[in-house]
Amino acid sequence: MPCDYSKYPPDWKQIRQRILIRENHKCKFCGAENYKPHPQTGSKVVLTIAHLDHDETNWEVKDERLAALCQRCHIRYDIPEKRIRRKEKKMLEMFKNEPVRVLTWKEPFATLMLAGKIETRTWNTNYRGLVLIHAAQKAYTEMQMIGISGERQTQNALVTLNGMGVRENPGHIIEIGRLVDCRKMEKADEDACFVMFNESLYCHIYEDVQPIIPIPHKGKQGWCTAKPELLEQIKLKRN
Numbered sequence: 001m002p003c004d005y006s007k008y009p010p011d012w013k014q015i016r017q018r019i020l021i022r023e024n025h026k027c028k029f030c031g032a033e034n035y036k037p038h039p040q041t042g043s044k045v046v047l048t049i050a051h052l053d054h055d056e057t058n059w060e061v062k063d064e065r066l067a068a069l070c071q072r073c074h075i076r077y078d079i080p081e082k083r084i085r086r087k088e089k090k091m092l093e094m095f096k097n098e099p100v101r102v103l104t105w106k107e108p109f110a111t112l113m114l115a116g117k118i119e120t121r122t123w124n125t126n127y128r129g130l131v132l133i134h135a136a137q138k139a140y141t142e143m144q145m146i147g148i149s150g151e152r153q154t155q156n157a158l159v160t161l162n163g164m165g166v167r168e169n170p171g172h173i174i175e176i177g178r179l180v181d182c183r184k185m186e187k188a189d190e191d192a193c194f195v196m197f198n199e200s201l202y203c204h205i206y207e208d209v210q211p212i213i214p215i216p217h218k219g220k221q222g223w224c225t226a227k228p229e230l231l232e233q234i235k236l237k238r239n
Helices: 012-022 071-097 109-115 142-149 151-164 187-193
Strands: 048-051 066-069 100-105 119-121 129-135 172-184 202-216
Touching: 012 048, 012 066, 048 071, 066 071, 100 109, 109 129, 109 151, 109 172, 109 202, 142 151, 151 187
Parallel strands: 100 129
Antiparallel strands: 048 066, 119 202, 129 172, 172 202
16 A cells, blocks of 8 residues: 655654554454465555554554554555545535535534435525535524424434434534425425425425534525635545
């Protein structure tokens, strides 16, 4: 696995040796021994030192966030991070070629967008494109939700939210998604909207909603265009 050692601290060789000794010169995940045939593949094992937080530029990383891994385990461990970095690279390219808008939700509806929620608004929109989802500082109370969604859909929302295990971040931009359609609400939309049917509502339909590392933001009513300095802060959230 090629490494750009210019990103690593000057004493990386000493750090590497320290971690190898700590792990008894074996892969932390599978136990394969350094310079011996791998028990699964038969190929020669050359242990590498993995950053468990995937931040090789952190020169202050503590030893417990490092691990000696065989090539096989290191590649497997890095797959999710590489997938996210490809998405981030693609996202940055999209930012160069199309505008991004910001819109505010009140919780719990902002977080429920990650559960595939169809957003409902009282207004139609012709906009189609990327949207930063901002969670307002003040969330709905349960009584307010019942007034908006009805008792059944409020319970549906709360049960779904509880099962997601996601911590709310009021006053932050928490997600990015793509608005792909807007149409009048239909009776069959109730469960996906977490809102009781109302013929005056519009369904704003989003795809590929992704959690991002929360960014503090002061929202306002209606659309606003994301400024370049805001877009520069966007990083997809790691599990």
